Amino acid sequence: MSKQRGSWPFVFYISILLIAVAALWGTLQSGEHLVPGGSSSKSQDTLSLVTAFSDFRSSVSDHVQSTIGLLLLQILIILIIARLMGWLFRKMRQPAVIGEIVAGIILGPSLLGRFFPETFNAIFPASSLPNIQLLSNFGLILFMFAIGMELRLGDIRRQLRSSLIISHIGIFIPFGLSLPLSYSIYTQYAAEHPAFTPFALFIGIAMSITAFPVLARIIQENNLSRTRLGKLSLSTAAAGDITAWLMLAAIIAISQSGSILSTGYNLLFLVAYLLVMFGIIRPLFRAASKVYNNTEVISHGMVGVIFILLLLSSYVTELLSMHALFGAFIFGLVMPEELSFRKIITDKVEDVSLLLFLPLFFVSSGLQTELGLISDVKMWILLGLFTLVAVVGKVGGTYISARACGETPLNSIYLGAFMNTRGLMELVVLGIGYEMKILPPAIYAVLVLMTVITTVMTMPMVHLINWIKELIGHREERLDTNNKQLGLKVLLSFGRPITGATLLRLTNQLLSRGDVQLNVTALHITTDEDINSIDADKYFEDNFRPILTEADKLALPLETDHQVSRDVEGTILTKLVEEKYTLLIVGAGIRLSCDEEDREAMSMREQMSRRMGSFSVRTTEALLSIHGMLRDKMTFFIKKAPCSVGILLSRAFDTPKNIILFLACEDDIRMIPYARTITGNNRGELQIIAAPGLDTKKAILHKGEKILSGSFTELPEGCDLVILSYELWSDTFDHNKDLLLTLPSTLILNLK
Template identity: 65%
Template sequence: MTKHRGIASIVFYIILLILFVGATWLTLTYGASLSPSQATSTAPSTLPEAFTVFSESVQHHMSSTIGLLLMQILVILIAARGMGWLFRKIHQPAVIGEIVAGILLGPSLLGKVSPELFNYIFPSSSISNIQLLSNFGLILFMFAVGMELRLSDIKERLRSSLIISHAGIFLPFALSFPLSLYIYPKYAAEYTSFLPFALFVGIAMSITAFPVLARIIQENNLLRKPLGKLSLSTAAASDITAWLMLAAIIAISQSGSMLSTVYNLAFLILYVLIMFGVIRPLFRIAGKVYDNTEVIGHTLVGVIFILLLLSSYVTELLSMHALFGAFILGLVMPEDLSFRKIITDKVEDVSLLLFLPLFFVSSGLQTELGLIDSPEMWVMLAVFTAIAVVGKVLGTYVSARACGEKPRESLYLGAFMNTRGLMELVVLAIGYEMGILPPSIYVVLVLMTVITTVMTMPMVHLINKVYEWRKHRGKKPHVKHPDQYSALLSFGRPQSGATLLRLTDQLLRRGDKHPHVTALHITTNKSINTIDADKYFHDNFLPLSQEAEKLNQMVALDYQVADSVEEAIIDKLKQERFNLLIVGAGIRLSDDANDRAAISMRDKLSHRIGSLSVATTERLLSIRNLVRDKMQYFIDHAPCSVAILLGRDYSMPKRILLCVESEADMRLLAYARTLAENNQAYLDLHSSNKQTSWGNLHQSERIVSSDLCVTDALMEGYDLLVVSHEEWMRSYDNAPETLACLPSTLIMSLKNGYSLDK
């Protein structure tokens, strides 16, 4: 029956194809007779003529609006990503590299080196398209920034945050007034009146870039430390204050005087009251209900985008700029982490990766470094930068000390608050667009922005060096809990953390005496925002925390953001003294179906195109760190003993096999016995060396014949294999048939002075 249906379907398809070809031929033949007799054929008759027609078609589409815009976006994105990558390599925020890319693509470099190419890529008639897209991207970005600023964080440290942030705003703002009085007559009088000019210079000197600062805090692993929390809450309070001030300044600037802006400010207050008194409570209810991607559908996201555009439109009508409305709507979003992460995931990647580079380039096209063409202009740049740095750092330091912070933490706060970054560029773009900032002053302030942001990390490193120099030389690393066995367990997937903690408890607990355990999870994506970081922290440590509660085991939680997982782990081991590092075996030895499939595909592709090409592709796709085998790196570089778990649904082993080869491996016996004791398990002992002396055996222990081969029935019935790293490399690592029959396996490399029985 099935065969007849198959033949019938083929016959039907052939008939359908014949009818289609016949109808097409008849239509074209008849249609040709209807063509006007006087029409001349322009169809090419030779291949060269056809190629000429093809070339003209390509050039036409390249110069079309959409073709030109797509080419510009490609050039901008490649330049922005490349410079961002380069600046991250020199330990600078990627956003500074993207700002520099915008300047380099503008008249300052590309326009000077190759004017023809510059005019071809960025003709003056197309700049308005880039600016329009970048402004829409800024609306999305400011919405995401508002969501990153959680009011609950500010409330926890309200007094200190407000005092420190306002001091960091008011002092540079006040210091800018004499400078504005001096430069206004010569540089700005023909563009605008003094009041809006002075106010815009003041706000430009005093703003802090929260998004850039948040990522600097993450990269320095201060996110969950008191200094990091105070820095973020202070920066959040500073940003909210600065944007409220900016909204008022824009209203004043567009009205021309304080008196004529009364209505604007009155409606500003009314708008803020409605947003926080009505919209925010409604969204708080929604945040409790819509907390996962299954229930947050297109309807809710559509409502949020409509509100975003409406809020932006209202503030634009009230002479406070559309960006302010986007920022306020982000602030009133519910503070539930799951809700905010879902919404930011939908908004932030598009705004950061696509639209913001367009903004940087549109800013760069307006930044003509050639305008700084005299010693006076260079002196002005130095004075602007000095006032911005001194005002921000000094104001923050003095106010932090007044709030009870220590000198070192106060200096760090001053350095952090000096970060201006993208938020400063947004302010400058608004001032330039409104005709308040003249081109020369705009260029000076853009360069001041780059300088003050770039100097943040060197200032932090300088503070570190100064305080390290003041410490006593030769001081040994700090040892936490010297009377306890100390272990660092590092994990990737959430459930792996719980498994490794269970293993740590069984491996190191002696009766009621628990080891000191630190759990480390590392995110390799340095561009994540604070919402993502908090969500990752909660989700990744939740299974481990629940397991710790069951085991009655105290665990110190450490979450870091780093470029290299291996280097971050080794740095942690060197900063604090641990007896043992416990990690998972990685995906190369994983029994997870997806991991096994990925490794199998990788091996096949490596045979086909070469391992070097595969490794290069993996780097481009940012998966190299995930698939690379890290076992040997830890063995070679860790200053302490290392335990690597090859988990096969590891739980509570009841039959344990210890395999040794040399006398040095006998130190594993203490660990294996502790495992057996804590699990009430049987322990079997196997040595490939017939001369091995096991000493006095415990009641639950027995010796397995050394004649048995590891690939035979030796592994049958065991829940856990304990083996030294040397024995693993000799007998198991390159034996696929052996790997397939292994139970859960604990591979250990013991360093001198770090054994369990010491």
């Protein structure tokens, strides 16, 4: 009876399916007689496969040339080339945004249009360019909103005096130096444009601006985010960007006004707009953020209101002749400064704007950049002059103002190099000037190249400063880091936040004895190099909270180091070598985790490896950016680390009472003091088990300690912690994997 009930739904399903197919076929056959000239439809059945395929090709061609088809093809090509060039420039230790700018030039008339004109006209016909420009402008609104949120006013207030003085002088000096240059070239290159004043003002602001987003990522890549120099650099760039955009809004208002009186009205409404934004909108959002202070309660309705107000702010500034981008930027500034709140909004906005819309803007800029206009010696000299004025004005102005504020010569020259970064923000300013027909094509092309050159210069300048500092034997301490070496110097590297607290607890139990002073540095590495400053601060706060809480509980001094790097192992090794640590403590990683999801991931990986082959699996993991998390780092650290290494395989490690130390060879006797310390700190019991035949006469035992004979094949009941050497672990892992699945918390030591 049960079998009949089980098969009945399937029989019912098949029956209904057959009836539906029969009804469809019968209806279509009957309908053929309703078509006038029904015999012609019959002739369609006799069409050859060749003719049918020709019709198919014609249909595909029509869809390729349709508005949406062509736009999707353009976006695909733009994204692929932009990502490729971004990856290439990152390999050259340059910001990815420079590669994306170059991608725009490659796809524009300067390269693709010059050498492959037919392909260029097929992919980017003139009739399709407004669509790209429209999308890129909308993307820029989202991007400028995200940039405004990155520039937190609270960070500027902490170093208000220095930030304002350094940033403003760093703007005014290159701005002033650019005016004679603008005057000298206006007649020859821009006389056909409306007026000299807008031209000179746009040249001046182009010389003066700093690209905060690019600078923030350079600061992160140099691990300066939490140093005084890094914070001063970011607050100075933030103050400079806010000032530059206020100046730009005024310049646009002046450029588009019909008279001096009209300009006065524009500036008056600009002030009124700013008073509304900072006097009403900002306090309202600050109050709202106290309620919407975690990810679970920020509703779609709240996000919808934010987007409506963003577009409204952009619309208002567009109406007031100050460009929609200025409204988006100011609205980002008035967002509440709570990290959780800002991170949620940036997560919703930034990825779409950065990965989808901005490459469209770069290509849109590239389509307007004709490098062929820089063809004679005069134009190349002009490019050199613009670059020289930009670099000397920005670097020199920043250096002078930093020295006036009491900064050291070294920090001042670093600040000058950082402020010379122009990048995307410069390109946005130039795009506005070109769109308003203030900058002629030749000058626009020169300034785009100047932007690329000055941004590319930043990292070589920083490396040159570092090299000179080392060459002259500069003995200044490494930027705002504490190099005191007190007792044992331990580097604790962790991934997941809870792992950091566990490793710190282990470190304290393993090494704290008598009057030994521990100097512990907790290192967390974020592998996404494209994170913004808001994400970086939020990641630091979330990842270090558990370990800092544990450090307070243990009354253990702790230094923190948050770095951004794709090469986790290389970054850790470099830090070990440069700062001369005596011990590295790490977790065993996902591969040996007891977490259910981690084990499921590794099981699925093994199944895929059997089906697809290990090479295909590794390639897939690399494309998904998860290979670095799954690969075994243990062997790397054991072989490469210049110091001793401790690796914890955690099984809810807390305060182990029953501890077993396995000795596989005579050299393992050196582990006894460590096992003894962790046992004493936990008031537990220690069992020492030596491999059969091992000579343990050199072992110095304390009262009550004895060495038993045995092998690492099974564990006594009630064991909380196993301590063994890497050699014994490696041999067991190769030959007795079943035992490893039953292990309690395990500490693997490699002493040097």
